[in-house]
Amino acid sequence: MRPVTKNTHCYEIIYMIYLAPIQGITDRIYRNLFPHYFKGVDLAIAPFISSAKRMKPGNNLLRDFYPGRNTGIPTIPQILSSSPDDFAVLANMLYDIGCGTVNWNLGCPFPMVRKKGRGAGMLCYPARVEAFMEKALPALKPALSIKLRLGLTCPDEVLELIPIFNRFPLTELIIHPRTGVQMYEGEVNLDVFERCLKLSQHRIVYNGDIDSFEKYDLLAKRFGSVKRWMLGRGLIGDPFLAEKIKFNTEKPCHEKIKIMRTFHDHLFEEYLKVLSGPAHITNKMKEIWTYMGSFLENREKILKKIRKTHHRDSYVDVVNKIFDELIPS
Ligand SMILES: Cc1cc2nc3c(=O)[nH]c(=O)nc-3n(C[C@H](O)[C@H](O)[C@H](O)COP(=O)(O)O)c2cc1C
Numbered sequence: 584m585r586p587v588t589k590n591t592h593c594y595e596i597i598y599m600i601y602l603a604p605i606q607g608i609t610d611r612i613y614r615n616l617f618p619h620y621f622k623g624v625d626l627a628i629a630p631f632i633s634s635a636k637r638m639k640p641g642n643n644l645l646r647d648f649y650p651g652r653n654t655g656i657p658t659i660p661q662i663l664s665s666s667p668d669d670f671a672v673l674a675n676m677l678y679d680i681g682c683g684t685v686n687w688n689l690g691c692p693f694p695m696v697r698k699k700g701r702g703a704g705m706l707c708y709p710a711r712v713e714a715f716m717e718k719a720l721p722a723l724k725p726a727l728s729i730k731l732r733l734g735l736t737c738p739d740e741v742l743e744l745i746p747i748f749n750r751f752p753l754t755e756l757i758i759h760p761r762t763g764v765q766m767y768e769g770e771v772n773l774d775v776f777e778r779c780l781k782l783s784q785h786r787i788v789y790n791g792d793i794d795s796f797e798k799y800d801l802l803a804k805r806f807g808s809v810k811r812w813m814l815g816r817g818l819i820g821d822p823f824l825a826e827k828i829k830f831n832t833e834k835p836c837h838e839k840i841k842i843m844r845t846f847h848d849h850l851f852e853e854y855l856k857v858l859s860g861p862a863h864i865t866n867k868m869k870e871i872w873t874y875m876g877s878f879l880e881n882r883e884k885i886l887k888k889i890r891k892t893h894h895r896d897s898y899v900d901v902v903n904k905i906f907d908e909l910i911p912s
Contacts, residue, residue: 623825703763820877
């Protein structure tokens with residue numbers, strides 16, 4: 584049954600909240616621990632695996648999706664590829680180990696990727712997208728969803744792609760309404776997103792810049808037909824945000840910090856088991872801190888102290904001190 588929730592403005596039905604793929608952060612360990620501490624997230628798309636690397640069945644990236652290894656947020660793997668053959672091989676391997684759906688990355692904006700015509704680099708070539716789908720889809724065992732941006736340089740590029748997508752069986756389109764060249768900056772283009780909604784025969788998931796209940800609420804009011812919302816940086820920053828959006832409940836700040844500390848310590852412990860070397864673990868945790876704790880008042884000061892650490896032991900000392908100061912006994 585869909586949860587019916589009451590928020591301050593209206594009664595509404597919330598269907599699903601997705602955790603966005605963030606390379607380097609939302610990996611299997613993060614996704615597995617997350618629901619032990621935070622509520623409200625229904626599904627995750629994993630950071631992309633590139634199909635360019637021909638994979639053997641025992642490959643580590645594939646092993647992440649072996650049965651029993653994703654015990655936290657239910658997760659759909661994502662593939663970055665411009666070759667329908669390579670895509671189908673990898674997607675079918677994932678299917679054979681239990682993944683019923685795979686996601687195609689048509690949004691990665693990094694120059695190295697887009698210059699090779701992959702990710703967002705493919706959005707300005709509708710004929711290539713069509714040829715890819717014509718070849719890949721009949722060969723696919725799993726269902727397919729697509730995560731995309733509006734275009735590479737021009738937000739209208741997507742308007743040529745949607746009629747192509749309409750001709751194929753897809754589970755959904757997850758749209759981040761920026762262009763590739765915008766990277767993660769500048770405004771999201773909600774007018775073009777609205778045109779996509781009208782044009783698409785597939786379910787649409789909205790993704791982009793939701794970092795507060797108020798932002799979500801404005802979008803939900805404008806796009807009444809959207810019932811699935813993907814949150815990335817905003818949710819890593821404030822992992823209580825999904826609970827706030829979905830159930831309209833919020834814990835007091837000191838309680839949030841306590842829970843965040845336990846989550847942090849648990850992540851640290853788990854990463855310690857797989858990352859060798861005192862610098863590796865420190866770098867990993869620093870990457871998470873790029874976003875984590877957005878609700879902390881003195882976050883900039885905290886980050887400054889954390890960025891200065893380069894060794895596991897100094898990292899632990901500094902972070903313990905920070906949390907001790909934040910949570911007076
Ligand atoms: C560091 C970083 C890594 C990302 N890695 C991926 C990825 O592997 N696959 C993908 O589809 N999107 C990736 N994204 C994009 C996010 O999934 C999401 O679309 C984007 O951050 C916008 O959503 P947000 O404003 O809620 O964060 C990445 C974004 C960032 C900042």
